[in-house]
Amino acid sequence: xxxxxxxxxxxxxxxxxxxxxxxxxxxxxxxxxxxxxxxxxxxxxxxxxxxxxxxxxxxxxxxxxxxxxxxxxxxxxxxxxxxxxxxxxxxxxxxxxxxxxxxxxxxxxxxxxxxxxxxxxxxxxxxxxxxxxxxxxxxxxxxxxxxxxxxxxxxxxxxxxxxxxxxxxxxxxxxxxxxxxxxxxxxxxxxxxxxxxxxxxxxxxxxxxxxxxxxxxxxxxxxxxxxxxxxxxxxxxxxxxxxxxxxxxxxxxxxxxxxxxxxxxxxxxxxxxxxxxxxxxxxxxxxxx
Numbered sequence: 001x002x003x004x005x006x007x008x009x010x011x012x013x014x015x016x017x018x019x020x021x022x023x024x025x026x027x028x029x030x031x032x033x034x035x036x037x038x039x040x041x042x043x044x045x046x047x048x049x050x051x052x053x054x055x056x057x058x059x060x061x062x063x064x065x066x067x068x069x070x071x072x073x074x075x076x077x078x079x080x081x082x083x084x085x086x087x088x089x090x091x092x093x094x095x096x097x098x099x100x101x102x103x104x105x106x107x108x109x110x111x112x113x114x115x116x117x118x119x120x121x122x123x124x125x126x127x128x129x130x131x132x133x134x135x136x137x138x139x140x141x142x143x144x145x146x147x148x149x150x151x152x153x154x155x156x157x158x159x160x161x162x163x164x165x166x167x168x169x170x171x172x173x174x175x176x177x178x179x180x181x182x183x184x185x186x187x188x189x190x191x192x193x194x195x196x197x198x199x200x201x202x203x204x205x206x207x208x209x210x211x212x213x214x215x216x217x218x219x220x221x222x223x224x225x226x227x228x229x230x231x232x233x234x235x236x237x238x239x240x241x242x243x244x245x246x247x248x249x250x251x252x253x254x255x256x257x258x259x260x261x262x263x264x265x266x267x268x269x270x271x272x273x274x275x276x277x278x279x280x281x282x283x284x285x286x287x288x289x
Contacts, residue, residue, distance in 0.1 A: 030124025031172050034109055037129055039101075039136050052086055053078060053104035054133075058142065059094045067147035067289055068099040068137045070130060070179070072156030074246075075115035077106035082153075084251045089151070089278075096282055099143055103133050114155065123197075126159040127172045135176040149285050150182045154217065154245070157184025157208075158197035164206055165199035180288050183207035183281050186245050188217035189225055200228035206235040207284040209277055211243040216259050236284060240273050248274040 039054045058066065071089060078086065090100045106112065111120050121129075130150060138145035152160040160182035162168050169178060181204050189198045198208065206229060210219040219239050229235035246252055246267040253269035 030122040031128040034121055034125050036132060037103070037105070037108055039133070052083060052090065052102040053107055055102060056137065056140070057090060057094060057100045057102075059097050059099065062097060065144045066097065066099045066142055067149070067180075067285065068101060068143045069093050069285065070133045070137070070148065070150045071100060071102045072126075072130065072150060072152035072159050073102075073104070074154035074156055076113060077111070078102075078104050081252050081255070082249065085249055088250070092278055092282075093151075096286075098285070099137070099140075101133050101137055103129060105129050123159070123162055124172060126155075127162050127168060130159055130163050130179075131169075131173055131176045134179055138177045145177055147180050147288060148177065149288075150179045151281060152182070152184045152187065153248075154186055154188070157187025158189075160184050161187060161189070161198040161202075161206065161208075164202040164204050166201045166203035168199065169203065178204055181205040181207070181284065183209075183284055185209045185248060185277060186211055186214055186217050187222075189222035191221075196225060198222055198225040198229075200225050200232075202229055202232075202234045204234075205284075205288075206237075207280065208235055208237045209280065210237070210239045211245060211247055211273075212239050212241045213244040215263055215265060216245045236280075238280065240270075240276075243270050243273050244268065248277055250274075 037054055071086060073082065073086065076082065086102060090102060093100045105121050105126055106114055109121065114121050134148050137143045137148050150160040150163060152158070161184060163179060164182050184207070187197065187208065190196050208222065208226065210217070210222065212219060226235060226237045230237070240247065245265060247270045249267050250269045252267045254266065256264060256266040259265045
């Protein structure tokens with residue numbers, strides 16, 4: 001029985017990051033659980049939208065060295081339900097002079113879901129993917145390697161929170177550059193599995209936008225991390241009243257499901273909150289240019 005329990009704990013530690021002394025071993029192991037992503041050559045995707053997946057897009061007519069943003073999807077990957085919203089964010093950032101890399105953690109690995117109990121790409125691997133994407137962009141002569149940001153949605157935001165952690169960065173990185181700052185919309189913080197997706201040791205600035213009525217990523221779960229990071233002047237946090245998860249998801253407006261906590265949730269697109277989120281993200285990134 002004791003041996004069975006030990007094996008079970010070891011198995012779970014592969015899926016979820018643990019705190020304390022075991023964190024380094026688990027995160028490092030998680031980062032090797034899937035094959036690395038392959039990124040599309042820039043020349044195929046310049047100014048075009050043939051595919052969003054693991055491709056770099058550049059704003060038209062820009063000749064100066066560019067800032068860049070890595071867009072990170074939610075736990076469902078890139079699907080017909082969110083591709084339009086990712087395109088909208090991509091176009092917004094391109095319009096404001098940013099190069100954009102849209103990461104796809106799941107499609108190249110033939111995985112359709114990475115939510116709840118269906119976690120196949122764990123936190124360490126998601127972090128490694130993000131750092132690989134940042135390194136890929138930093139190697140492009142068109143990109144300023146010191147001005148690369150991440151923008152994530154739900155689990156993509158949570159991945160950004162982990163990348164911002166100095167301890168996790170040291171565990172996963174192999175000398176790769178850090179993002180200059182990270183921004184996240186409706187990212188969760190604590191799911192009771194021994195790890196916090198918004199660690200208080202962030203070494204890059206964080207923008208964290210939350211919905212007061214979000215039952216999938218409750219703002220209350222982030223309160224402790226936000227307080228710690230606020231004391232260190234490392235976070236800009238905002239809670240929107242009367243909105244829940246996925247407020248910028250125009251293509252999921254009205255979509256209903258049973259969430260991982262057993263509650264039924266219905267997504268409602270809010271154009272005003274979406275516009276304000278876009279403004280806050282752009283102003284945050286622009287403050288580092």
